[in-house]
Amino acid sequence: MPRMSDKSKKPKSKKVDKRTKAPVELTGKTYDRELQRLQVELVKLQEWGRIEGVRIAILFEGRDGAGKGGTIKRIAARTNPRVVRIEALGKPTERENTEWYFQRYVARLPAAGEIVLFDRSWYNRAGVERVMGFCTDQEYWEFLREAPAFEQMLMRSGIHIVKYWFSVSAEEQEKRFQARIQDPTKHWKLSPMDLAARDKWNEYGSAKDIMFEHTDTDETPWWVVPSDDKKSARLNCISHLLSLFPYVDVSPKLTRLKRRQKPSDLVRPPIENQRLVPMRYMR
Numbered sequence: 001m002p003r004m005s006d007k008s009k010k011p012k013s014k015k016v017d018k019r020t021k022a023p024v025e026l027t028g029k030t031y032d033r034e035l036q037r038l039q040v041e042l043v044k045l046q047e048w049g050r051i052e053g054v055r056i057a058i059l060f061e062g063r064d065g066a067g068k069g070g071t072i073k074r075i076a077a078r079t080n081p082r083v084v085r086i087e088a089l090g091k092p093t094e095r096e097n098t099e100w101y102f103q104r105y106v107a108r109l110p111a112a113g114e115i116v117l118f119d120r121s122w123y124n125r126a127g128v129e130r131v132m133g134f135c136t137d138q139e140y141w142e143f144l145r146e147a148p149a150f151e152q153m154l155m156r157s158g159i160h161i162v163k164y165w166f167s168v169s170a171e172e173q174e175k176r177f178q179a180r181i182q183d184p185t186k187h188w189k190l191s192p193m194d195l196a197a198r199d200k201w202n203e204y205g206s207a208k209d210i211m212f213e214h215t216d217t218d219e220t221p222w223w224v225v226p227s228d229d230k231k232s233a234r235l236n237c238i239s240h241l242l243s244l245f246p247y248v249d250v251s252p253k254l255t256r257l258k259r260r261q262k263p264s265d266l267v268r269p270p271i272e273n274q275r276l277v278p279m280r281y282m283r
Contacts, residue, residue, distance in 0.1 A: 024235075031231045038238045039078040046079050046115065048247035053112035055159045058241065059121040062166030063204060064194045065176040067227040071166070071234045072117050075241075079115075088119035101125060101143060102150055109159060122147065126211040131203045132196065144214040151220040161220045162244060164237060165208070166227040170201055 024034060049056060060068040076084050087108045096104050102122055110116045125143040129135040135143075151161050168176075177198065180186040197204065216222045223240060227233035 026229075026231055026235075031235070034235050035074060035238075038235060038242065039074070041242050042075060042079055042238065044249045044251060045242060045245060045247045046083050047251050048249075049115060049245075050080075050083050050113040051250050054245070055110040055112060056115045056245075057110055057118065057154070057159055057161050058115065059118045059123065059161070059163045060166065061120060061123050061127070061164065062225075062227065063168055063173060064197055065173045065180075065189075066166035066168040067225075067230045067233050068119060068164075068166050069189075070230055071225075071237050072119055074234050075117060075238060083113060084115045084117065086117045086119055101139070102146070109154070122150075123211065123215075126215070127204065127207055128193070128197065130207050131200050132193070144211070147215050148217050148220070151215075151217075155219055160245075162241065163220060163222050164225055165212075165222050166225045166233065166237075168227050172228045173198075 024030060026034075048054070060072055062068050072086060076086055089104065089108070092104065105118075105122045108116065108118075122143075125135055125140065126147075130140050154161055177190060177194070180190045212222055225233050225237045225240075
């Protein structure tokens with residue numbers, strides 16, 4: 001048998017998963033750089049899921065002002081809205097109140113190749129509905145019994161369920177509420193329901209603990225995102241989400257554009273005949 005060379009004896013180096021690096025300290029432009037990098041990875045996840053027909057439902061829960069919406073916005077910002085969509089259901093209609101509780105959420109679950117971001121979800125019943133008295137005790141406890149079975153059924157059907165709880169302190173929540181009052185563009189974020197919930201901090205805390213006790217399962221666990229620092233929370237959540245799926249880069253390799261068509265001798269109508277938006281701003 002021929003003798004192996006020293007080069008052939010050399011052990012192969014282990015590949016380092018770039019998605020599981022050591023913690024990065026956010027200073028200066030680090031956040032912008034990391035967000036851009038992670039958003040590129042999200043596009044890869046999107047394309048892999050679209051081609052492979054993967055179905056992903058991501059639930060975002062937490063107290064008002066915890067940073068759910070900001071994270072959802074960053075996840076969806078660079079993705080294809082035909083593939084990654086946001087579902088933020090409002091108050092149930094009179095008809096929906098007569099349906100099976102989960103029914104209106106079932107209609108919004110992902111089809112093959114889709115990712116759905118639920119900005120609040122069926123866990124409204126375990127949170128706001130319980131605390132604010134919008135459901136009966138029987139409906140509440142029945143939900144806690146049904147939710148794990150419902151999610152297991154979805155998982156067995158091939159839908160990936162990911163559940164995030166954004167955890168914010170009372171002090172940080174108060175600062176964010178005050179900032180919303182000062183910023184006219186954020187007044188819509190402070191609803192009468194938000195203000196009413198502000199006086200029920202302990203009740204919401206108790207409801208969250210009971211919810212976790214009954215619905216934090218090995219099949220569909222709750223992942224807690226510390227969110228007193230919004231930027232860290234966004235990056236940590238996205239990084240963790242990416243780590244859950246064995247996606248690969250299947251994006252088409254673009255090299256160069258073909259030579260574009262030359263303008264023809266087509267006679268076009270005068271631009272003056274068109275209704276132009278008033279040019280109030282120019283560069």
